[in-house]
Amino acid sequence: MSYAHEILKNLQRSSPAQSEFYQAAEEVLASLGPELERDPRYLRHGIIERLIEPERQILFRVAWMDDAGGVHVNKGYRVQFNSALGPYKGGLRFHPAVTAGVIKFLGFEQIFKNALTGLPIGGAKGGADFDPKGRSDAEIMRFCQAFMTELHRHIGATVDVPAGDIGVGTREIGYLYGHYRRLSGRYEGTITGKGLDWGGSLGRKQATGYGCVYFAENMLNARNESLEGNTCLVSGAGNVAIYTIEKLYQLGAFPVTCSDSRGTIHDEHGIDLELLKQLKEEQRQPLSRYLEYHPKAEYTPAEDYPQGGHAVWRYSARAAFPCATQNELSGSDAEALLANGIACVSEGANMPSTREAVERFLEAGIAFGPGKAANAGGVATSQLEMQQNAGLTQWPLEKVDSHLRAIMADIFRRSSRTAAEFGQPSNLIMGANITGFRRVANAMIEQGLF
Structure with missing residues (x-):
């Protein structure tokens, strides 16, 4: 049995019925084979086994009331996958198809995507099986407040910085951030994708x-x-x-x-x-x-x-x-x-x-x-928003867009160069996976077991 096959088999046993997560893991492991053969340190330090399991998985109940006084219960998730490079970073998704497997697949992808940006951010993802469609603003506000009541104890500007995703736009970010401030008593860059008048970044949308x-x-x-x-x-x-x-x-x-x-x-x-x-x-x-x-x-x-x-x-x-x-x-x-x-x-x-x-x-x-490279612009600009929040400033759109364009060009160059090392210059899946993996894995080795 190959090393990758054994890892996937163990994953299916420890995390049953999570097909999207298996798919993401299999794609990454297939790409990493040549790199693992080239550098035995990664196997010796158990990097794959440590990467494939989140550092923390948070599952919680979200109870909220609709406009007619009816009580509803949804499942909320935050999977904090890897923090070797910096605070956890990844969006929140509100959609009826959200499951633990979906959130884990997204969080696992986020590790490599965030590493590719070259910025100091780890990987995470979260959300709930809540459908905002057809709900009033008041219902969405109550749901977001109930969700943040639980989530707020697990996040912070240097700990875990969520953002938006499917079903979570500026409206939802506003309700989430407002309740976070109310609960924490702090005005800080704990969530990105905020409105421009209260800490958001031009160009993030x-x-x-x-x-x-x-x-x-x-x-x-x-x-x-x-x-x-x-x-x-x-x-x-x-x-x-x-x-x-x-x-x-x-x-x-x-x-x-x-x-x-x-x-x-x-x-x-x-x-x-x-x-x-x-x-x-x-x-x-x-x-x-x-x-x-x-x-x-x-x-x-x-x-x-x-x-x-x-x-x-x-x-x-x-x-x-x-x-x-x-x-x-x-x-x-x-x-x-x-x-x-x-x-x-x-x-x-x-x-x-x-x-x-x-x-x-x-x-x-x-x-x-591949998505982990091509759609990394969102999280890259979220980190630029974090920089602006830390400096209590707001950059002009031209500066943000210039940074974004340079980051995407750099991701392409580094992914292409890595793929070329293995004789497959057009295989950007391999190039992106190995480039992101190296950065995270080396940081994990240098920081010791955690």
Whole structure:
């Protein structure tokens, strides 16, 4: 039995029914094999065994009251995975599909993503199986306050700094941070993604989407290509997708799709960005309403599309940006993208491509940016927000965006250089995993057992 297989088998026994976590761990372990053979220190110090188990897993009940006086109970999570490089850092996700396995997969990915930024931050993730959709502002406020009542004792500006994720935007961050201040009596940078008037950073809202596009730009430039003038596919209609679309337009590209849980829009004239912001950021309306303003656009309801595929990936384009959720891009979707001339895939979401899809992209030799590298712009800018909070200042947008662009270029360069060490310069999965792993593993060895 191989070392990696034994690790995964033990993981399945100790953490049952956590398929997303197994998938993330298997991908990382497959990449690390050559590095583990090259440097025996990592095995001698039990680095993999220590990395694969979180330093702390916090599971708690969240009891809250709806507007009619009914009591509801949800599960809350915070998984503090690794703090070798600095305070734990990772978002909070409020979504009915949240489970322990989802949170652990996200937290495990966060270790390597945060390490890739070169910034002093560890890896964590949290959330709850609460669905904000259809809830009033008052209900969301009460839920956030109940959630923070438990979480506040485990976080702090130099301990653990949560941020937003799916279902947790500026509104939810506001309620969470307000209650944290009330409970702790401290005004500090304990949560990132805050409003601009109370400690937030310019550019944070755009960072994950912008960073994802910057990473694609670097991948294509290395192949003497560019995004300018090319048609692009984007999935999702949330924060990451919206600002991926915005940056694509700024760089001269032409995004023609977006999607939500109900269906996909294809607009051959280019996605109407201002309308998308209006529907999703301001009105929180279903994407199908796009047709009221652009009746010539094509809308494909999710239930009308064959199982095992996604309509957003079936159009001709040069670059694709999966920005919705994990495992949204299947093997059959990858085949469709390649058949339609795709040359670049940059992951804006966390692990949005299935294992089969990733294998097809690597076999085809296209430019493929894995999520832990391509979507690291969000956490990188969160750390820039932490810097601003520590100095009681706020940087101009141009400075934040300049830092972001430089960080994404550096992640690409270091990941490419590491992949080239092993004779696979285009395998950025291997390059990113080993680059992030080295930084964390070396810190763990130097600091001793903890």
